[in-house]
Amino acid sequence: MIAMFKAIPFGIFLTLLVALFIGSGGSTGGVLEVFHFNVVMPEIGIDATVYWSWRLFLAATGLAFALLLMMD
Secondary structure, three states: OHHHHHHHHHHHHHHHHHHHHHHHOOOOOHHHOOEEEEEEEOOOOEEEEEEEOHHHHHHHHHHHHHHHHHHO
């Protein structure tokens, strides 16, 4: 159970990395359905576009979970 919570940050990082390459190329990744949204926080000077896919997040978290289980 603890390994699942440890896998979530790795899943987030992998999702952001892969979705960045897919989304910035103008593709949706087919079944992955990569979408973009803008993060605007003018009080601290952030104006960024973030790419995300919930299906990719679940797959990446599952992969990280399996790897963490194999290391125990």
